[in-house]
Amino acid sequence: MMTAAKTPRFDIVGQALSDASRTRMLCELMDGRAYTNKELASAAGVTAQTATAHLRLLQNADLIVAEKRGRCVFNRLANEEVARMLEQLAVIAPSSSLHHVQRRKAGEIAQVxxxxxxxxxxxxxxxxxxxxxxxxxxxxxxxxxxxxxxxxxxxxxxxxxxxxxxxxxxxxxxxxxxxxxxxxxxxxxxxxxxxxxxxxxxxxxxxxxxxxxxxxxxxxxxxxxxxxxxxxx
Amino acid sequence: MMTAAKTPRFDIVGQALSDASRTRMLCELMDGRAYTNKELASAAGVTAQTATAHLRLLQNADLIVAEKRGRCVFNRLANEEVARMLEQLAVIAPSSSLHHVQRRKAGEIAQVxxxxxxxxxxxxxxxxxxxxxxxxxxxxxxxxxxxxxxxxxxxxxxxxxxxxxxxxxxxxxxxxxxxxxxxxxxxxxxxxxxxxxxxxxxxxxxxxxxxxxxxxxxxxxxxxxxxxxxxxx
DNA sequence: AAATCCCTTCGATGCAGAACGAACTGTAAT
DNA sequence: ATTACAGTTCGTTCTGCATCGAAGGGATTT
Structure with missing residues (x-):
């Protein structure tokens, strides 16, 4: 049964997006490929234990899916909607460096x-x-x-x-x-x-x-x- | 040589979205209209003091803009991109799959x-x-x-x-x-x-x-x- | 078998922030 | 002038959680 017209729980996803370590991981995952726990820990600049906690949180928010293969765990974005949401988020999210500078600096961002x-x-x-x-x-x-x-x-x-x-x-x-x-x-x-x-x-x-x-x-x-x-x- | 991290700061916006009171306010604002502090406090189910803190946070994240008029403060979404981002977020967010969020399109809001x-x-x-x-x-x-x-x-x-x-x-x-x-x-x-x-x-x-x-x-x-x-x- | 590696769990620590009561400022109604 | 109201500021409390060290599981290699 469905509850009566309740507000969407933006906060659940927002909570998952509220930490810089997690968003650094998500940025890494935005190319659609799968990365191991250790790779993402390194990308986020935290230890493996911390990364484990973060990745579990992202999983529970249905932003990523994990696949165990041997002793490694491969993580990837859950689906295309997540990627689209992140792209839309990037439109309004401030950037570490300046947006306009990014666009004009030839070659700094991949043109393709x-x-x-x-x-x-x-x-x-x-x-x-x-x-x-x-x-x-x-x-x-x-x-x-x-x-x-x-x-x-x-x-x-x-x-x-x-x-x-x-x-x-x-x-x-x-x-x-x-x-x-x-x-x-x-x-x-x-x-x-x-x-x-x-x-x-x-x-x-x-x-x-x-x-x-x-x-x-x-x-x-x-x-x-x-x-x-x-x-x- | 790796260039300095120029990743979008998803976490800044995510932080603003990470609290249920704030997202309830944003849901209220998604019809494109302006609401007062008190109205949003009531919508979120918190006191006015708490709402003030939340609204300031949303302002600092550039998600809303506020305009003082008389003794009231009118808050509305900062721009169309914020609304689009929230809609995209609603695709991901739990319990929102059926209820399409009512965003303002032409003629959707009461004319009177x-x-x-x-x-x-x-x-x-x-x-x-x-x-x-x-x-x-x-x-x-x-x-x-x-x-x-x-x-x-x-x-x-x-x-x-x-x-x-x-x-x-x-x-x-x-x-x-x-x-x-x-x-x-x-x-x-x-x-x-x-x-x-x-x-x-x-x-x-x-x-x-x-x-x-x-x-x-x-x-x-x-x-x-x-x-x-x-x-x- | 032992060694190595990836990942996880547990416990401790320390910080961020959500909430409200009380008190204050400024505007509007009577 | 007095009252009512919208919003803010301040201080306090309490919960959540990001982080890491230490230790434990499971898989692969030697």
Missing amino acids: RSCYDHLAGPLAVAMTEQFLARGLLREENGAFAVRPGEEWQKLGVTLPQKLGRQPFARPCMDWTERKLHVSGPLGKQVLSHALERGWMQRNTHKRGLTLTGPGRRALQEILDLNCGELINA | RSCYDHLAGPLAVAMTEQFLARGLLREENGAFAVRPGEEWQKLGVTLPQKLGRQPFARPCMDWTERKLHVSGPLGKQVLSHALERGWMQRNTHKRGLTLTGPGRRALQEILDLNCGELINA
């Missing part, structure tokens, strides 16, 4: 990076703008409606039979660009296809990605994107 | 409502504009000067002998319209008269009001107001 399981950053924003300009996507009251097009196939996207029903493409706010890019199953397919084809490679330990020559050419050909303007490396 | 003891909302704003256009009110350095007129009588307003002495009509900022409407004794008389005559009725629970047929006709006749344009119910 992943956001949980999909592309983010200027490249993702530019691609999304192309999708919208070509009528492949339409923004409809805060959601993305997907229209068929040969570009999807070239990007490795398999469209579902029934378009427009489920959230196949979701708008996701990029916190450095403050513009929309595509998440959801569509965004996920685009990234995994790009990684398979060697269009880009994951950097060490972070969400950064490196766009390769073939990737540059592929995006130029499929979407007429001039990646040289975006990534001045 | 009360603000303590006087009318507010688009209807009140439209009436005030009529008062000004007909010369019944004049804005003088931030205050309303009242001029005599037969409309006042028809609206149930008894003017005091000495006009202009004390603030008989005060300008009151409507938070959703961002325009002025009339408070003070004059606004109070208008509302109580309208309720007496059955021009409108109080809704359950909130400050919402329902404009009745006779009320619609009365306002049409007295002020030439077309209420149909305002209230699309």
Whole structure:
């Protein structure tokens, strides 16, 4: 049975987010990969015992899930909603250094990076703008409606039979660009296809990605994107 | 060489969200309207002193903004991004999965409502504009000067002998319209008269009001107001 | 078997902050 | 002028919890 219209318990999640050690761990997890207890302890700058307590708390708040493998425990974000919530949180959360400086400093932040399981950053924003300009996507009251097009196939996207029903493409706010890019199953397919084809490679330990020559050419050909303007490396 | 940590400080916002009293207040504010300290204290179930501390904390986290007006302090969400973040948070937060949080979209908030003891909302704003256009009110350095007129009588307003002495009509900022409407004794008389005559009725629970047929006709006749344009119910 | 490593549990410590009563400031009503 | 009311400040109490040292389990290696 459900209780009568009670207020959402923001405080339970907020409690989990209220400690700097825990949020440092979450930032580490935002690339969608799994990290061990020890790695996250090191990222947060605390001992393993303390990390254990933190990770249990994050688990109880359903922000992460843990998987035991041998003597290690792999932790990852519980689901995409958690990642989206964190991205939205980043829009309003103050940063250790200045936001504006971050954006302008070339190369300090990866121009191409992943956001949980999909592309983010200027490249993702530019691609999304192309999708919208070509009528492949339409923004409809805060959601993305997907229209068929040969570009999807070239990007490795398999469209579902029934378009427009489920959230196949979701708008996701990029916190450095403050513009929309595509998440959801569509965004996920685009990234995994790009990684398979060697269009880009994951950097060490972070969400950064490196766009390769073939990737540059592929995006130029499929979407007429001039990646040289975006990534001045 | 690792650059200095530039991770977003999720914990600062999380800290603000970590207390149930504060999140109850935020839930109350999610309709986009402004509430006083006391109202929020009551919504959170704490005393006024405690609410003061909470509200200051929320201000420092840039989640809300406060504006002093008279002896009251009106608090509202700082911006649209905060509302979006809270909505995204509601997706994660327990016990919120079914009840979609009511955030202000166009026309979602009562078009006719009360603000303590006087009318507010688009209807009140439209009436005030009529008062000004007909010369019944004049804005003088931030205050309303009242001029005599037969409309006042028809609206149930008894003017005091000495006009202009004390603030008989005060300008009151409507938070959703961002325009002025009339408070003070004059606004109070208008509302109580309208309720007496059955021009409108109080809704359950909130400050919402329902404009009745006779009320619609009365306002049409007295002020030439077309209420149909305002209230699309 | 012993050694090593990852993680957890337990206990102690110390700090942060949520709550309210009492008292105070300033504004509005009568 | 007096009263009532909204909000704040201060001091106190009490609970929660982040942290680490020490010690214990379980898995893998030597």
